[in-house]
Amino acid sequence: DGGITQSPKYLFRKEGQNVTLSCEQNLNHDAMYWYRQDPGQGLRLIYYSQIVNDFQKGDIAEGYSVSREKKESFPLTVTSAQKNPTAFYLCASRNEAGLPTEAFFGQGTRLTVV
Amino acid sequence: GDSVTQMEGPVTLSEEAFLTINCTYTATGYPSLFWYVQYPGEGLQLLLKATKADDKGSNKGFEATYRKETTSFHLEKGSVQVSDSAVYFCALSPSYNTDKLIFGTGTRLQVFP
Numbered sequence: 001d002g003g004i005t006q007s008p009k010y011l012f013r014k015e016g017q018n019v020t021l022s023c024e025q026n027l028n029h030d031a032m033y034w035y036r037q038d039p040g041q042g043l044r045l046i047y048y049s050q051i052v053n054d055f056q057k058g059d060i061a062e063g064y065s066v067s068r069e070k071k072e073s074f075p076l077t078v079t080s081a082q083k084n085p086t087a088f089y090l091c092a093s094r095n096e097a098g099l100p101t102e103a104f105f106g107q108g109t110r111l112t113v114v
Numbered sequence: 115g116d117s118v119t120q121m122e123g124p125v126t127l128s129e130e131a132f133l134t135i136n137c138t139y140t141a142t143g144y145p146s147l148f149w150y151v152q153y154p155g156e157g158l159q160l161l162l163k164a165t166k167a168d169d170k171g172s173n174k175g176f177e178a179t180y181r182k183e184t185t186s187f188h189l190e191k192g193s194v195q196v197s198d199s200a201v202y203f204c205a206l207s208p209s210y211n212t213d214k215l216i217f218g219t220g221t222r223l224q225v226f227p
Contacts, residue, residue: 006157107155
């Protein structure tokens with residue numbers, strides 16, 4: 001079945017470590033997104049990509065990095081520069097960049113700093 | 115900048131009660147508007163959408179009308195069920211950059227039998 005797969009579902013990180021969250025989609029969608037969800041703050045956009053080898057910063061990009069080497073993959077790295085990384089991270093994709101189409105979301109990755 | 119404001123939750127209702135979750139927006143031009151639902155431990159799913167003024171989106175008994183004059187997109191359902199318990203997010207896609215999706219803070223709905 002088509003969809004978006006995020007892995008792992010739970011991730012624990014020690015302070016000072018970089019970690020990479022995986023996001024893969026087989027929907028052939030052009031645009032992909034990373035959001036961070038914190039209690040009481042809704043979803044905040046970290047990065048998004050409209051096409052392979054191109055991406056744009058969202059509202060809270062500091063301390064994060066992404067790559068888009070393949071259309072189906074959009075991994076997010078949480079670097080040690082991110083001061084408060086504990087959160088629920090959601091990846092999404094949309095078809096046909098430039099149109100207000102439905103966004104499909106993955107199941108999320110819950111990252112905890114220990 | 116563009117933004118979405120939702121009523122704070124939780125909204126607590128008995129089964130078969132009428133539901134309204136308020137959503138207002140600030141945006142230039144004519145954004146597209148969405149309601150997404152998030153069940154516990156899961157990602158978001160599109161519930162309904164409207165892309166121009168006076169459009170009504172509907173799905174699974176939920177409805178919302180795009181009101182340009184009041185910059186609102188309130189979510190309604192005539193008779194809620196326990197299975198509707200979830201967090202509901204209002205979102206907009208700006209007309210100047212349709213690749214962006216801007217979300218409200220979410221409203222938790224709790225329905226009791």
